[in-house]
Amino acid sequence: MNMFCYQCEEAAKNEGCTVVGMCGKPADVANLQDMLIWSLKGLSYWLQKGKDIGIVDEEKDLYVAEGLFSTITNANFSAKRITEYIEKALRFRDEVKEEFLRKYEEKNGSPFSEDVPEAATWNKKGGTEIYELKGSEVGVHAKENEDIKSLKEFVTYGIKGIAAYADHAYVLNFSNDDILNFIEKGLTETLRTDITVDELISLVNETGKIAVDVMALLDEANTKTYGNPEITKVFTGTHKAPGILISGHDLLDLEELLKQTEGTGIKVYTHGEMLPANAYPELKKYKHLAGNWGGSWWRQKEEFEDFGGPILMTTNCLVPPKESYKDRVFTTGLVGFDDVTHIPNRADGKPKDFSAVIEKAKEIGDLPERDGKELTIGFAHNQIAQVTDKVIDAIKNGDIKKFFVMAGCDGRRKERDYYTDFASQLPKDNVILTAGCAKYRYNKLDLGDIGGIPRVLDAGQCNDSYSLAVTALKLKEAFELDDINDLPIEYNIAWYEQKAVTVLLALLYLGVKGIKLGPKLPAFLSENVAKVVIEKFELSTINSVEEDIETMTK
Numbered sequence: 001m002n003m004f005c006y007q008c009e010e011a012a013k014n015e016g017c018t019v020v021g022m023c024g025k026p027a028d029v030a031n032l033q034d035m036l037i038w039s040l041k042g043l044s045y046w047l048q049k050g051k052d053i054g055i056v057d058e059e060k061d062l063y064v065a066e067g068l069f070s071t072i073t074n075a076n077f078s079a080k081r082i083t084e085y086i087e088k089a090l091r092f093r094d095e096v097k098e099e100f101l102r103k104y105e106e107k108n109g110s111p112f113s114e115d116v117p118e119a120a121t122w123n124k125k126g127g128t129e130i131y132e133l134k135g136s137e138v139g140v141h142a143k144e145n146e147d148i149k150s151l152k153e154f155v156t157y158g159i160k161g162i163a164a165y166a167d168h169a170y171v172l173n174f175s176n177d178d179i180l181n182f183i184e185k186g187l188t189e190t191l192r193t194d195i196t197v198d199e200l201i202s203l204v205n206e207t208g209k210i211a212v213d214v215m216a217l218l219d220e221a222n223t224k225t226y227g228n229p230e231i232t233k234v235f236t237g238t239h240k241a242p243g244i245l246i247s248g249h250d251l252l253d254l255e256e257l258l259k260q261t262e263g264t265g266i267k268v269y270t271h272g273e274m275l276p277a278n279a280y281p282e283l284k285k286y287k288h289l290a291g292n293w294g295g296s297w298w299r300q301k302e303e304f305e306d307f308g309g310p311i312l313m314t315t316n317c318l319v320p321p322k323e324s325y326k327d328r329v330f331t332t333g334l335v336g337f338d339d340v341t342h343i344p345n346r347a348d349g350k351p352k353d354f355s356a357v358i359e360k361a362k363e364i365g366d367l368p369e370r371d372g373k374e375l376t377i378g379f380a381h382n383q384i385a386q387v388t389d390k391v392i393d394a395i396k397n398g399d400i401k402k403f404f405v406m407a408g409c410d411g412r413r414k415e416r417d418y419y420t421d422f423a424s425q426l427p428k429d430n431v432i433l434t435a436g437c438a439k440y441r442y443n444k445l446d447l448g449d450i451g452g453i454p455r456v457l458d459a460g461q462c463n464d465s466y467s468l469a470v471t472a473l474k475l476k477e478a479f480e481l482d483d484i485n486d487l488p489i490e491y492n493i494a495w496y497e498q499k500a501v502t503v504l505l506a507l508l509y510l511g512v513k514g515i516k517l518g519p520k521l522p523a524f525l526s527e528n529v530a531k532v533v534i535e536k537f538e539l540s541t542i543n544s545v546e547e548d549i550e551t552m553t554k
Helices: 027-052 058-069 079-108 128-138 146-171 177-189 197-226 251-261 272-279 297-307 355-364 381-386 388-396 414-425 437-441 466-478 498-509 527-537 545-552
Strands: 232-234 243-247 267-270 289-292 311-313 329-332 341-343 375-377 402-405 430-434 456-458 489-494 516-518
Touching: 027 058, 027 079, 027 128, 027 177, 058 079, 058 146, 058 177, 079 128, 146 177, 146 197, 146 498, 146 527, 177 197, 197 251, 197 466, 197 498, 232 272, 243 251, 243 272, 243 297, 243 355, 251 267, 251 272, 251 355, 267 272, 272 289, 272 297, 272 375, 329 355, 341 355, 375 456, 381 388, 381 466, 388 466, 414 437, 414 489, 414 545, 437 489, 466 498, 489 498, 489 545
Parallel strands: 243 267, 243 311, 267 289, 311 329, 329 341, 402 430, 402 489, 430 456, 489 516
Antiparallel strands: 232 375
């Protein structure tokens, strides 16, 4: 059975993957994920109806976000796990539906009689094969006006990122009902067959607003739980001792692993988007948090092979592992891959049990001692705020000409060398603000500093992109400007998956114009939708390094 997926930047021919995903996602999983999203839309429909008459179910509200998170690129490759998510979504949907219909009739004295979308009623037994077939019918292949379809997917992908950020916050016991309510509202709206282009454009804008809200919520969750990130130097080699590598984004998983390995002689190293964890005071206090190994997600086949110890994947960014190290890979949370050991979720208020990972580290024994370049991290908005006066003086004196926001995602294609070349050729009176794995294209370059201010200021994970928005807004206030676009800040952002779409929508909602987005514009933007976005927000894609530097440094 064929698939169709164009949710990430690697979409084949910039049109869509039709046989197997460039990410490694097989066709059956792609179709099952489409079915899961459709099922979550049906669940959202009844949750929204329920709220209209006072029915609230927090467990099911959160499940919508969790289910969406599992469909983000490079998160879950397991047909079995996705099938289980679908079955749970359908069970939850029917429970909410039955409760709503009963209470509606009790309240109104007559049965509910509105037309109901198929996603809210479909019910056919048969398991994985039936779900896969239905997913192929209701996914992106579904026949619909191209512009309507494009805008619906734009909203859906933005909501996927919102769901991921919301889930991270909820894990740390920080919540916002309005965010979960919007996720359900947005999904339900995409079921409408009569929705107009104007209504969808308004929904895209609202998605941007909620994107800002959810990133603020996650920032609050991280900083109140683990403290404000501090400027920190991070070792990137390995010590002669047993070691565990933890990748993904989940800080609570890291904290629980650190607690369970304390006193064992095992060193814990971060990988990829976990690098910023080394800057949080409440995580830094664990002396066996030994540094960072490796770089961007797409290099993991070589880096995981070379590391030699067990690897724990906590969220998206898993590349299908090689047979040579698959027995050392452990997944947890929403991450799924067949034939690797999965660590179950927390139950009864107890932490996850990482004993299997720990025993594997002991079994393997000492890693070799390896040198590594030192990285300086921790430049989140709280740290930038402490040196705002110094930054403003540097700008006024002409020492700093401009800031370049080079946040977002990395990717494996050769064209991504653009970002390394751009950073290395950027005139020395410019400073880079970054967050996300895009930084691995240039964070080991010797770019120096300007009056003690490093030329690469790393705010953290893609989850921490909010810091860059806060920094821009604080500078706008400090310079007493009316328009954020009057700041000496340029935006040259790389994207890969759906959380980057969420960040883009947040920036557009905040009024940022003139963003360069690359290496290419999303395939899910139809010609007409792309034209509207480009004209309204002055969005463009990258050109040559030389041309873009000349244009953007004027």
